[in-house]
Amino acid sequence: MNQQDRQHQHDHHDTRATRPARRGVRVLLAAGAAAFTLTAGLATPLNPAPQEAQAKDDGGKKTLTVAVAQSVDSLSPFLAQRLLSTSVSRLMYDFLTNYDPKDNHVVPGLATKWESSPDKLTWTYTIRSDSKWSDGQKTTAKDAAFTFNKMMTDDGAATANGSFVSNFEKVTAPSDTQLVIKLKKPQATMTALDVPIVPEHVWKDVKDFSKFNNDKDFPVVGNGPYVLTGYKTDQYVKLKVNKDFWRKSKTPQFDEIVFKTYKDQDAAVAALRKGEVSFVAGSPALTPAQAASLKGDKNIKVNEGPGRRFYAIAVNPGWKTKSGQKFGDGNKALLDQKVRQALFRAVDTKTIVDKVFQGHAVEGAGYIPPRFQDYFWEPSDGQKLSYDPKAAGKLLDEAGYPLKGGKRVGKDGKPLDLRMLCHATDPNDKAVGKYLKEWYGKIGVGLTLNCVDDVSVPWYAGEYDLAFDGWSVNPDPDFVLGIHTCAALPTKAKEIAATDNGICDKKFDGLYEQQLAEYDPAKRADIVKDMESWLYDSAYMNVMAYPNAVEAYRTDQIKSIETMPTASGNIYGQDGYWSWWSAQPATASDSSDSGSSSSTGVVIGIVVAALVVIGGGVFVARRRRTTADDRE
Template sequence: MVVRESRRIRAVLAAACVSGLLLAGPAALITATSAAADSSTSATSGTTLRAAMDSSGVDTLNPFLAYFDGALGIFGDVYPALNSVSADGTSGPYLASSWTTSADKLTWTFKIRSGLTWSDGQPLTAEDAAWTFNLIMTNSTAATANGSLVSNFASVSAPDATTLVITTKVPQANMLSVSVPVTGIPIVPKHIWEQHTGDLKNFKNDSYPLVGYGPWQLTDYKPDQYAKLDANKTFVLGAPKFDHLIEPVYKTQDAAVAALRSGQLDFVSTINPTQYQALRGQQNLDSFDAAYHHWVAVEMNPGAKTRSGKAIGTGNPALADPAVRTAIALATDKKTLVTKVINGLGEPGAGYLPPAWKQWAWTPPAGEALDYDPAKANATLDTAGYTKGSDGIRIDPKTHKPLELRLGIHSDSARDTAISTYMSGWLAAVGIKVDIQSLSMSKLNDNLAKGDWDLLMDSWSTGADPTYLLGIQTCATLPMDDGTGGNTDAFYCNPEFDKLFQQQQTAFDPAQRSQIVGQMQDILYKANSDLILYYDNQLNVVRTDTVKNLAAGTADANGMLPAQALFWDYINAAPAKAAGSSSSSGAVGWGVGAAAVVLLAAGGLVIRRRRSNSDERE
């Protein structure tokens, strides 16, 4: 996934300059932004958990269209799902209290809990789930985000308020992962959404409080500033221990960490390795390392096309040549990136699925690994006919143009900057010139969708079931000719891969499914449309003087916790002190985190920021 950046910073900077705040120093700015936030959010009683929003931010609050982690996290908090997922990846109850399958494994019958209501008091029934699935199955716009998850559905019905029946075209092994919090399909209230199906692509879903059902209710959201949620104290899986959840948006992790240190935040997830090491052992801060279901990669444009096969975009045609993509992989020193960019807190990439989910872990067979080998990269290009010119840059034998590639990076990402510097040098050594283009998040994603790119920095994370992440590499996620309906990751399309994608969904035997998924990863590895650079550890920090019980699981011998799920972490987190005795009570301190888009630190201007985030996660 690629990330985007807001433009609101310009207005905030202008306002700050006009008012003299940038000259007055940090204290004046924080005081002013705190007051502005307090007036916009209004103080509330009770305890408040203040956690920085995933720095990908929110692309849209329309769950049929969204794919940024910030948005998906909110949907997991405010919309229900059929099933829940435990920390080890196993499925459990949520809206469905139980389920059965037919002997031929084509029909699933879910028993939906009775007596639940949406936040506006209307009954929450099986009909809401059936309507949600049917909309995705029949409306190409509604299928934008999660269409691949229902591609095998033949029919969905609700014979009564507590019964949901799903019939599939062929047996589907991952049925209990189709609708789960964050990584699956959220169930929406039919009585709210049915009036918006005619113009779904333009519906913003921005009337607050948002009508939903989950551990939290979204009561306010200001783009590029904050999301404010109130606890659902009757939530069926257990009420949150805090009364409120505030998720401020920070444009840089440095700003978020500064807010945490000063007591304006309680929790920051996915900090960078330098921050993690600097915060370890500090008073009132617990920095913890967890296995992460996330990778960082470089996308290569193999030739952007629509579903009908129509070529689109301005990608360099040389990247349609597998030899060029293979040479780029061979010229990339992943071990150095792990050592230098993330301080060893991760491992070099290979398989498309992160190894945190051990059942899907894959490595290339012996002798087939595309390890760092610049000599072999040069030989590969020589054999393919890309000769070097007098300036050392190779010439494309088909177009007779210099082999020059654009590398799009996120303008707010120190990680991207570091990686691109290494990549530029390594590729130059094999005769490929790199033009590094530092772009806003919105521009990067616009370019991605249109095919107007050569190489792009990319990052994704995944839940325990790999269907969604594998699905974005299928032909079905290519856009339509009119530009709608697609959520492809890198315009990859391979009928053999698509066939295996369908097979893995029908494999109920875990070992058989793992083998099929391994074949799919082998295909992607050799295609090199996504060059997986590394898997980074999940690095988090929480204030122990305001929060307890947030991190879940037991650390291994190396001190690493299992992969964390914020859906459960925010439910289980509890105030460290009695209400009213800490900065997490009510709205105290929230204003600074929410509205302090600009901070002055260490004598300079720090602009906070922000698919998964550029510096984290997708």
């Protein structure tokens, strides 16, 4: 999910982001949307007055204020997994390649062109000569080589996006404009390396990449379309336009972007109505009631399109480190595939789509959302684990959990009771949780919801049984597949890692390696679908729905803003910076009520709740454990 966009997006990374969210879907690490308490006496956005004053005092400087219901996990691109964090990374740093906003095809970024050797083991990138760091130094191929080499040799630097370089053998920069990457085996993702490139002259002095959060000295040196100028934990992130950014075809119309925190989604919607903010997106989408309440306002437009994330139940597979050390306290009954499949068959996904999402979602099936048709997979009729309480009960009987007095009881005489992590700020988690308690109860399984602001602590400690999960998926699905491999497991118990849910299986790993090495698009898609089939049968991930992207903005404050993809796309949580880059402020002549603007300088507020829901991804998306839509 750009990975980076873990709803956790994870999307990533932008899945990635959304990692993330790597890719998003870095999107989208997983991390859960965090709730923040407003300081008594302040207006709805945290500390809005200083920003509004600045907009006025600077003689009409145009500030795009983005209100978020998610905190930053890290401003280091090596650690960031939550959707907000990976979204900020996309603004601060350039990537080798980018995705075209119209249809997601790969376009040049820091690299102007690339080519591979006949055996596909050596890739040469031409680095643009017109890019420079915000401190005035020239960006070169040596910066890219430093970034990748650090990820290859330092576990801390590989936290967010390590899967991209696990197959790299050697990275060199023969000249300032030539980057050469040699691979151990062919790798199909070489034009989709969603990795922010950092300046070597700044980062070479970092002592511990696992702890450095890049949040002390401002402005932060970058080469992206914006420069990070300020940050205060759980309050704001400030960026200004990088006037030296190489892309000159279009100049951003907002001088500054400020990400601010709102206490909850209802407060954000209320602020939109009042004209205090200009854009609102939910976690991962506006609720049906919120969207419906806004449609009657002549100055508000509700934008809805197919989403790039999934909404799922993740099952604790029994966490362990890369060396095999087991940790966590997941219910051992869940190690039995029949028990997991029984829980799968107890869930009525149609009711979830109809009652919770009220039609603003598509019933879940495979791991990749239908928005990405090349990789979308559905189980065959004979393979489907469709809603069937009787079949679920039979599976539990076969697994050795007979029904006694209305409760499933194991051989040890203890009832089968499960704990489920949920995001305290996500209304969907709470609504679905109520249904799950009812449905599981019908088959004799107890369920206790543990709704917390930050699910990442119990998540990475393996201290849960079930969890709401979700990642933003990138156009290339490698990232959201890689987070389920053994290589993504933590090095030490309970430490943040690239893994989504602690899954480690040799067959899945083998399929992952096959898809990574397959350059034929159709053949690779078939392998990816085999991976989705394995995830489905294993029942470690029950994808219940693919939520639509539902968001709204004030047409009297935003004249136009680019969606991605252009046709029926989303605005927040894109695989790129296109929405912010393209946003055009409305003028008095555009507005039916120009008095709704919040200051004499144009102040636009965008409210986003983590699109990653992990049960929720990054965040650390990876990224978003509080994410969402992908990491990226």
